[in-house]
Amino acid sequence: MCQVALYPGTFDPVTNGHIDLISRAHEIFHDVIVAVAHNPHKKPVFSVAERVAMLKKATSGMDGVSVTHFDGLVVDFAHKMKAKVLVRGVRMLSDFEYEFQMALTNRKLSSDIETIFLMPHESYSYLSARLIKEGAVLGADLSSFVPDFVARALRNKLRRRR
Numbered sequence: 001m002c003q004v005a006l007y008p009g010t011f012d013p014v015t016n017g018h019i020d021l022i023s024r025a026h027e028i029f030h031d032v033i034v035a036v037a038h039n040p041h042k043k044p045v046f047s048v049a050e051r052v053a054m055l056k057k058a059t060s061g062m063d064g065v066s067v068t069h070f071d072g073l074v075v076d077f078a079h080k081m082k083a084k085v086l087v088r089g090v091r092m093l094s095d096f097e098y099e100f101q102m103a104l105t106n107r108k109l110s111s112d113i114e115t116i117f118l119m120p121h122e123s124y125s126y127l128s129a130r131l132i133k134e135g136a137v138l139g140a141d142l143s144s145f146v147p148d149f150v151a152r153a154l155r156n157k158l159r160r161r162r
Contacts, residue, residue, distance in 0.1 A: 003029060003031060004029065004032075004082055005032050005085040005087050005116075006035055006081055006085065006087065007021065007033070007034045008037055008086065009034075010129070011055055013054060013133075014051065014054050014055050015127050015146050016144070016147070017120045017121075017127040018055075019059070020124050022059055023062065025087045026064060026065055029087075030064055031064050031065075031066070032064065032066075033065075033068060034065065034066070034067045035070045036048055036055065036067070036069040037074070038071040050153070052068065058147055058150070075106050079113075084113060085114050086114070086115045086116070087118060088102070088115055089117070090117045090118070091120060091127070091128070092125065103115035103117075132145050132154070136154045142154065
């Protein structure tokens with residue numbers, strides 16, 4: 001039985017939906033490794049170090065959850081971390097096509113790594129980091145979307161960018 005799962009993502013910023021998925025994965029797997037991807041193509045607001053720090057703070061009360069970062073192929077990193085399962089979140093049908101394509105590609109690259117899809121609580125099913133960033137730029141109240149410390153960091157970061 002697999003004891004270790006890897007939840008990779010950009011997490012720019014970490015949302016309540018991400019935290020919900022981490023918690024759900026932890027109910028299934030003994031250890032969950034949350035891995036922040038180095039992906040400069042997405043032009044993240046926060047650095048990898050900032051995203052790792054926010055995730056560590058957001059998951060600080062979850063024993064068995066660790067946070068790190070990686071560069072390169074996620075299946076290679078999964079092997080390095082001795083994880084046999086990748087956890088991916090699927091909010092809406094529109095997510096499924098992309099996630100399914102990525103899961104099949106990862107399976108072709110490494111047939112011993114399995115992908116499982118988890119759905120967040122329905123109250124988070126519409127959340128996306130992109131929408132939260134857009135809302136932050138426009139001054140939206142983010143308190144129901146992200147932890148308070150993330151909302152403050154996002155407002156401060158976006159204020160400096162203007």
